Amino acid sequence: MFQLDVRSRKPIYEQLVDKIKEAIIHKILKPDEQLPSVRMLSSELTVNPNTIQRAYRELEQQGYLYSIKGKGNFVAQIEQMPANLAFDELKTDLQKLIAEAIYLGLTKEDLLHIYQEAMIQTRGEKN
Amino acid sequence: MFQLDVRSRKPIYEQLVDKIKEAIIHKILKPDEQLPSVRMLSSELTVNPNTIQRAYRELEQQGYLYSIKGKGNFVAQIEQMPANLAFDELKTDLQKLIAEAIYLGLTKEDLLHIYQEAMIQTRGEKN
Amino acid sequence: MFQLDVRSRKPIYEQLVDKIKEAIIHKILKPDEQLPSVRMLSSELTVNPNTIQRAYRELEQQGYLYSIKGKGNFVAQIEQMPANLAFDELKTDLQKLIAEAIYLGLTKEDLLHIYQEAMIQTRGEKN
Amino acid sequence: MFQLDVRSRKPIYEQLVDKIKEAIIHKILKPDEQLPSVRMLSSELTVNPNTIQRAYRELEQQGYLYSIKGKGNFVAQIEQMPANLAFDELKTDLQKLIAEAIYLGLTKEDLLHIYQEAMIQTRGEKN
DNA sequence: GTGGTCTAGACCACA
DNA sequence: GTGGTCTAGACCACG
Numbered sequence: 233m234f235q236l237d238v239r240s241r242k243p244i245y246e247q248l249v250d251k252i253k254e255a256i257i258h259k260i261l262k263p264d265e266q267l268p269s270v271r272m273l274s275s276e277l278t279v280n281p282n283t284i285q286r287a288y289r290e291l292e293q294q295g296y297l298y299s300i301k302g303k304g305n306f307v308a309q310i311e312q313m314p315a316n317l318a319f320d321e322l323k324t325d326l327q328k329l330i331a332e333a334i335y336l337g338l339t340k341e342d343l344l345h346i347y348q349e350a351m352i353q354t355r356g357e358k359n
Numbered sequence: 360m361f362q363l364d365v366r367s368r369k370p371i372y373e374q375l376v377d378k379i380k381e382a383i384i385h386k387i388l389k390p391d392e393q394l395p396s397v398r399m400l401s402s403e404l405t406v407n408p409n410t411i412q413r414a415y416r417e418l419e420q421q422g423y424l425y426s427i428k429g430k431g432n433f434v435a436q437i438e439q440m441p442a443n444l445a446f447d448e449l450k451t452d453l454q455k456l457i458a459e460a461i462y463l464g465l466t467k468e469d470l471l472h473i474y475q476e477a478m479i480q481t482r483g484e485k486n
Numbered sequence: 487m488f489q490l491d492v493r494s495r496k497p498i499y500e501q502l503v504d505k506i507k508e509a510i511i512h513k514i515l516k517p518d519e520q521l522p523s524v525r526m527l528s529s530e531l532t533v534n535p536n537t538i539q540r541a542y543r544e545l546e547q548q549g550y551l552y553s554i555k556g557k558g559n560f561v562a563q564i565e566q567m568p569a570n571l572a573f574d575e576l577k578t579d580l581q582k583l584i585a586e587a588i589y590l591g592l593t594k595e596d597l598l599h600i601y602q603e604a605m606i607q608t609r610g611e612k613n
Numbered sequence: 614m615f616q617l618d619v620r621s622r623k624p625i626y627e628q629l630v631d632k633i634k635e636a637i638i639h640k641i642l643k644p645d646e647q648l649p650s651v652r653m654l655s656s657e658l659t660v661n662p663n664t665i666q667r668a669y670r671e672l673e674q675q676g677y678l679y680s681i682k683g684k685g686n687f688v689a690q691i692e693q694m695p696a697n698l699a700f701d702e703l704k705t706d707l708q709k710l711i712a713e714a715i716y717l718g719l720t721k722e723d724l725l726h727i728y729q730e731a732m733i734q735t736r737g738e739k740n
Numbered sequence: 741g742t743g744g745t746c747t748a749g750a751c752c753a754c755a
Numbered sequence: 756g757t758g759g760t761c762t763a764g765a766c767c768a769c770g
Contacts, residue, residue: 243761244761245761254458257458257459257462279762280761281763282762285745288743298495300769301769302769303743305742305743319463319465322460322463326456329449329452330473330474330477331480335383335384336445337437343453346450346453346457353458365681366681368679371755406755409755410755498770507713508712511712511713536770564718573718580711580724581727581731583707586638588731592703594728600704605715608712625746652758660747664746666758666760667746682753682755683754683755684754684757686757741769744768746764748762749763751761752761753758754756755757
């Protein structure tokens with residue numbers, strides 16, 4: 233379900249956070265959909281349950297998931313997101329990255345192209 | 360010369376890499392300009408020489424600096440940069456970041472605004 | 487009758503305890519008034535009867551309810567409440583919370599304002 | 614240094630969070646003061662290092678601490694606190710608690726008395 | 741069966 | 756020496 237690289241310098245739990253976040257953003261995972269249980273995903277990815285838990289906890293704090301003891305973890309609604317603090321931070325990161333890309337030759341057309349691609353991805357599947 | 364935040368959770372060597380990269384991108388440091396010696400910068404920032412060394416090494420690997428034994432470290436020409444491996448990677452990162460931002464409500468206008476800002480920064484000082 | 491949030495990280499039985507306690511404090515439920523039976527409330531809230539049972543048990547222990555076998559659960563008189571053990575504990579909690587709020591910038595005026603609001607709530611409806 | 618109750622229903626890491634927060638609020642721990650290292654506190658309290666870590670991480674996220682890899686954990690400045698979201702939540706909690714206390718007989722004088730005590734505590738030692 | 745906490749102990753990254 | 760990550764495996768709380 234999620235491809236991990238155990239050899240990467242990036243922590244496993246962080247890779248998992250990114251992958252799940254991506255799935256939510258791309259609407260592969262829909263609001264209120266249940267995620268695999270900690271134990272299931274743990275054995276599927278051959279990763280310790282604690283590590284999965286940590287990823288889920290992280291995503292909960294960032295507002296992408298909500299967790300119910302005894303029931304499972306679920307995708308949060310966007311509107312419930314604490315947003316805004318994270319959003320401003322994101323914009324700063326974006327500006328730095330774009331400045332660097334411009335230095336390396338990125339044109340306005342390149343950027344608009346990337347934007348279009350991103351738009352398509354976040355539109356999700358029809359259903 | 361470079362402002363470091365010892366309280367940040369980002370490692371000092373990484374902060375330094377970012378700051379120098381930024382200075383190069385913003386054309387505060389020009390191609391072939393010499394950087395301060397490890398010792399100098401070390402005492403100026405009151406940071407362990409190893410940490411400075413590591414930052415320079417990192418920047419050299421990324422192609423932003425070149426070093427001449429016995430002379431020092433210098434800003435690389437853009438053309439000398441290890442082609443577009445880094446650039447392609449950057450574009451992938453950019454797309455991920457933009458997708459996330461769109462999910463959190465970023466509009467096309469926001470993006471173009473950020474682009475304009477970045478353009479101004481990378482234009483460098485007149486001289 | 488009682489609004490529960492299944493998405494909350496607070497256990498359902500605990501939410502129920504809080505809601506009922508609140509209704510008693512705000513005098514929406516009056517002393518000696520009968521509460522809905524476990525079965526009724528269970529089906530109304532679509533919640534496991536065990537969960538309701540547990541909430542009632544908890545409230546009985548805290549002295550907010552009394553239960554008569556074969557008849558049901560009833561709101562206790564304040565005077566019947568297990569004296570001031572709970573009250574002293576509450577005052578300790580209150581002091582901790584207020585100290586934290588002061589640290590974060592709470593003023594005396596803020597506190598008095600909050601007190602006024604709480605007074606209005608506990609006055610109950612006229613009837 | 615910090616008194617824990619391993620038999621309590623409240624998780625150890627949470628108890629520790631509360632105790633440390635209290636120490637910071639009461640200015641027993643001053644801004645930029647270093648906290649005991651994870652290992653030290655771990656052996657002192659005979660609690661697993663992971664548990665201590667978790668408490669420190671929690672406090673960092675809440676803005677009470679900052680952590681530097683290779684150096685240690687330190688008390689944050691109040692001004693750097695993300696505040697406000699937490700503060701509003703705190704006020705809601707406070708109102709609920711005060712309403713309950715009023716129901717159990719709390720008077721305005723009681724409250725002002727508690728406020729005075731809290732003020733004294735948060736003033737810290739003179740130095 | 742689900743998430744949450746905890747221990748014991750290993751290994752890595754940073755300064 | 757410091758924090759950070761991870762594993763293996765146990766036990767508890769919730770519904």
